[in-house]
Amino acid sequence: MQNTDREYTESLISFIGKSPSSFHAVRNIGEELTDNGFIALDEKRRWSIERGKSYFVTRNGSALIAFRIPEGKPEGFSIIASHTDSPSFKVKVNPEIVSSGLYTTLNAEGYGGMLIAPWFDRPLSIAGRVFIRNGNGYESRLVDFARPFVMIPSLAIHMDRKVNEGHGYSIQKELTPLFAEGIEKGRFMRALAEAAGTDEKNLLEYDLYLYPRMDGTIWGLDNEFFSAPKIDDLMCAYSSIQGLINAKNGKNISIAALFDNEETGSGTKQGALSDFMKSAIKRICLSLGIDEEEKAMLLASSHLISADNCHALHPCYAEKCDVTNKPRVNGGVAIKFSAAQKYTTDAESASFLRCLLEDNGIPYQYFVNNSDIPGGSTLGNLSQQEVSIPSVDIGAAQLAMHSPYETAGVKDVKPLIDLGKVFFGI
Numbered sequence: 001m002q003n004t005d006r007e008y009t010e011s012l013i014s015f016i017g018k019s020p021s022s023f024h025a026v027r028n029i030g031e032e033l034t035d036n037g038f039i040a041l042d043e044k045r046r047w048s049i050e051r052g053k054s055y056f057v058t059r060n061g062s063a064l065i066a067f068r069i070p071e072g073k074p075e076g077f078s079i080i081a082s083h084t085d086s087p088s089f090k091v092k093v094n095p096e097i098v099s100s101g102l103y104t105t106l107n108a109e110g111y112g113g114m115l116i117a118p119w120f121d122r123p124l125s126i127a128g129r130v131f132i133r134n135g136n137g138y139e140s141r142l143v144d145f146a147r148p149f150v151m152i153p154s155l156a157i158h159m160d161r162k163v164n165e166g167h168g169y170s171i172q173k174e175l176t177p178l179f180a181e182g183i184e185k186g187r188f189m190r191a192l193a194e195a196a197g198t199d200e201k202n203l204l205e206y207d208l209y210l211y212p213r214m215d216g217t218i219w220g221l222d223n224e225f226f227s228a229p230k231i232d233d234l235m236c237a238y239s240s241i242q243g244l245i246n247a248k249n250g251k252n253i254s255i256a257a258l259f260d261n262e263e264t265g266s267g268t269k270q271g272a273l274s275d276f277m278k279s280a281i282k283r284i285c286l287s288l289g290i291d292e293e294e295k296a297m298l299l300a301s302s303h304l305i306s307a308d309n310c311h312a313l314h315p316c317y318a319e320k321c322d323v324t325n326k327p328r329v330n331g332g333v334a335i336k337f338s339a340a341q342k343y344t345t346d347a348e349s350a351s352f353l354r355c356l357l358e359d360n361g362i363p364y365q366y367f368v369n370n371s372d373i374p375g376g377s378t379l380g381n382l383s384q385q386e387v388s389i390p391s392v393d394i395g396a397a398q399l400a401m402h403s404p405y406e407t408a409g410v411k412d413v414k415p416l417i418d419l420g421k422v423f424f425g426i
Contacts, residue, residue, distance in 0.1 A: 003414075005410050005411045005413065005414055006218065006223065006410060008413040008414045008417060009218060009226050009410045009413045010218070012216075012228075012234075012235060012238050012239075012413050013215075013216035013217075013218075013226060013228050015028065015234065015238050016216055016228045016229060016230055016231070016234050016238075017215060017216060017228075019230070019234060020125065020127035020144055020146075020209075020211040020229075021062075021127045021128045021129070021142075021144075021207075021209055021211070022062035022063075022084040022085045022260050023061045023062050023128060023129045023142055023207075024127060024142055024144065025062075025084045025234060025237065025258075026058055026061055026062055026063065026064045026084060026258070027061070027142060029064055029066075029237075029238075029241055029258070030056060030058060030064065032241070032245070033054075033056045033066055033241070033245070036054075036245045037054060038054040038055060038056050038066060039053060039054065039055045039056075040055075040056060040057070041055050041056065041057040042057070043057060043059060043279075047283050047284075047286075047287045048287060049069060049284060049287035049288060050069065051069050051070065051071055051072070051288070052069060052070070052071040052249065053068075053069055054066070054067065054068040054069070055067055055068075055069075057280060059269065059270045059274075059276050060260065060268075060269060060270040061129060061140060062084055062085070062260040062261075062270055063084065063258060063259050063260045063270035063271075063276060064084075064257075064258045065255060065256070065257045065258070065276065065277060065280045066241065066244055066255070066256045067253060067254060067255040067256070067280070067284065068244065068247075068249060068253070068254045068424070069253055069284070069288070070249055070250060070251055070252065070253065071249060072251065074251070074252060074253045074288070074290075074298060075251045075252055075298070075301060076251075076252045076253070076298050076299075076301035076302040076303070077252055077253050077254075077255060077281065077298060077299065077302035077303075077389070078250070078252040078253070078254045078255070078302065078303060078423055078424055078426050079254075079255040079256075079257060079277070079302065079303070079304045079305065079387075079389070080240040080243070080244075080255070080256050080257070080304075080305045080307050080420060080423065080424075081257045081258075081259065081272065081277075081304060081305070081306050081307065081379045082233050082236040082237040082240050082256075082257070082258055082259075082306075082307045082308060082379070083233045083237065083258065083259045083260065083261075083262035083263075083266075083272070083308065083379060084233070084234070084237055084258050084259070084260050085111075085112070085233075085260050085261055085262060085263050085264075086112070086229070086230040086232060086233070086234070086263065086402075087110075087111060087112030087113055087114030087115075087263050087402045088111045088112065088114065088209045088210050088211060088404075089108040089109065089110060089111060089114075089119070089171075089175065089177075089209065089210040090108060090109055090110075090111045090207070090208065090209050090210075091106055091107070091108050091126060091128075091206070091208040091209070091210070092107040092108060092109055093205070094107070095107045095108070095188055096179070096185060096186075096187070096188055097176055098183045098185075101183055102181070102182075102183070103178060103179075103180070103181060103182075103183075104179050104180040104181075104182065104183060104184075104187065104188075105176040105177060105178055105179055106150060106176060106177050106179045106188065107176060108171075108175065108176060108177060108210065109171065110171050110175075111209065111263065111264065112263030112264055112402070113263065113376075113402055114402050114403075114404070115400070115402050115403045115404075116169045116171075116175065117167075117169075118400075118403045118404050118405060119152055119175065119210075119212075119404055120152050120153070120154045121151065121152070121153060121154050122151070122212055122213075122214065122404070122405075123148035123151060123212070123213040123214070124148070124149065124150050124151055124152070124177060124210050124211065124212055124213060125144070125145045125146060125147060125148065125149045125150070125210070125211055125212075125213045126143075126144075126145050126149055126150065126208050126209065126210055126211070127142075127143060127144040127145065127146075127208070127209060127211055128142075128143060128206060128207045128208040128209050129141065129142055129143065129206065129207050129208075130143050130192060130196045130203065130204075130205075130206040130208070131203075131204040131205050131206065132196060132198045132202045132203055132204060133202045133204060134202075138204055141196050141197070141198075143192065143195045143196050143206075143208070144195070145191070145195055147213070148213045149179075149213075150177035150178060150179050150210070151177060151178055152174075152175055152176075152177045152178065153178055155174075177210065186200075189203060192206065192208075211229060211230075211404070212229050212404040212405055214229065214405055215228075216228030216229070218410060223410065224329075224330060224409065224410055224411065225329065225407055225408070225409060225410065226407070226408060226409075226410050227400075227405055227406065227407045227408075228405070228406065229404055229405055229406070230406075231309065231398055231406040231407070231408050232308070232309045232398065232401050232402065232406060233262070233307070233308050233309060233395075235309060235396055235398075235408060235412075235413065235416070236307035236308060236309060236395060236396070236416060237258050237307075239307070239413065239416035239417045239419075239420055240256040240258070240307055240416075240420050241256055241258075242417045242420065243256070243416075243417050243418070243419065243420015243421045243423065243424055244256045244420060244424050246417070246420075246421050247420065247421045247422075247423075247424035247425045248421075248425040249425075250424065250425045250426045251426065252302070252424075252426050253284060253298075254424040255277070255280070255281075256420075256424075257276070257277050257280075259271050259272045259274075259276070259379060262308070262378065262379055266379070272379045273385060277387050278387050281295070281299075281387065282295075285298075299387070299388075299389050300389070302389040302390070303349070303352060303389065303390050303391070303392070303423075304344075304384075304387075304389050304390065304391040304392075305353070305391070305392055305393075305394055305419075305423060306343070306344060306378055306379045306391060306392070306393045306394070307379075307394055307395060307416070308378040308379055308393070308395050309395040309396050309397070309398045309401065309408070310327060310334050310336055310367040310395045310396075310397055310398070311327070311367070311375075311397065311398070311399075311401060312327050312328055312329045312331075312397035312398055312399050312408075312409075313326045313327065313328055313397075314399060320370060320373060321370060322368045322369060322370050322371070323370075325365075325366045325367060325368045327365050327366065327367045327397035328365070328397060328409075329397055329398065329399065329407070329408060329409035329412070330409030330410065330411040330412055331363065331365040331397055331409070331412070332362065332363025332364045332365055332411075332412065332415045333357060333362060333363065333364040333365070333394050333395075333396070333412075333415050333416060333419055334364070334365050334366065334367040334394060334395050334396060334397045335350055335353060335354075335364060335365070335366055335367065335392065335393075335394055336366075336367045336368075336393040336394060336395065337350070337366065337367070337368045337393075338368070338369065338375065338393075340374065342374075342375055342376065342377045342378070343378065343393035344384060344391035344392065344393055345391070345392045345393050348390065349390050349391055349392035350392055352390070352392070353392045353394070356419070356422055356423060357419065360418065360422045362415050362418050362419055362422070363415055364415075365397070367395070367397065378393060394419075396408055396409070396412040396413075396415075396416060397409070397412070
């Protein structure tokens, strides 16, 4: 029995709920891949790859590459790239701030280009990873306080009568989350040690991020919308992995690449500008006995889909859209174009994708930015600097991008998964 649109969306919402940080998302995906027969590899060890089998490798605990090798001689690579991170606030080292001798707040800095106002007055928690000492040096553990733990309270309108006339926020002054009453020092580190299951003396360093303690939900007159944290870009990351797991074994080497730090420019060892995918492809070819000439021929016969959501027409701001291209929620896969080459789509790569979509009955639409409102870059044009192959940018059209609680269409999850299934089955 085929899943319904709602069932696909509920599965995505469940995944997002279990993935409050990039580290948790990669762990959860790794577990699902293992459950479906994928073999875990280690960058620090020699790879032994066999035809007809599936593998995955992680980097930094926050980026992942999963791939399947065809039974016969590969004819190319079929790659979908997405990212695991979302805009948030990162907890600084030495985080406790005493406020007026009454409260303790936490020192945090912005991560990525978030919408700031929606972070106020909602229950927040903290998740990520912590490094602790052990008998052999140190180890990493995932942590999640997993309860309403902090909040960023607004200043009452009585004290700022002009706040609704436009307000520029100071992250350092106004976005320090309220953590505790009183001024006793060291309580955050004690709480962190407890969450990590260790003694405070064993704590070393951490990568911790705020996230909203709000479950995803399906809503609307006909339950046509859903809202959740991190829809950008866990919706595409999850869909690409589901597509890979459920695809038939085709003639190409199928790769789902999930990078980190897209929201801050991708310039890290685990980002799209790193050698992660280039290195993985090189090692796959070496293990399969494919020489440099053959690899170059395979790459020339390959396709990359850069999967990152785009903006749907907003009901209150229709003028922000392009004049003739108005993507909508529940409109299917959005093919993204940019004359400034912020997206990699060209006529040939779009034609390739359209044939794939139309031949398999997958709905699609177009996204182009308003000419007076330039958009941001995404993964495709960055990853091209390391692995240059024909590429097309796609995503689902969504609302409230970079808010801590975003909105998309219930009917748009299945088309992304279906695209992955047919693309990886080539």
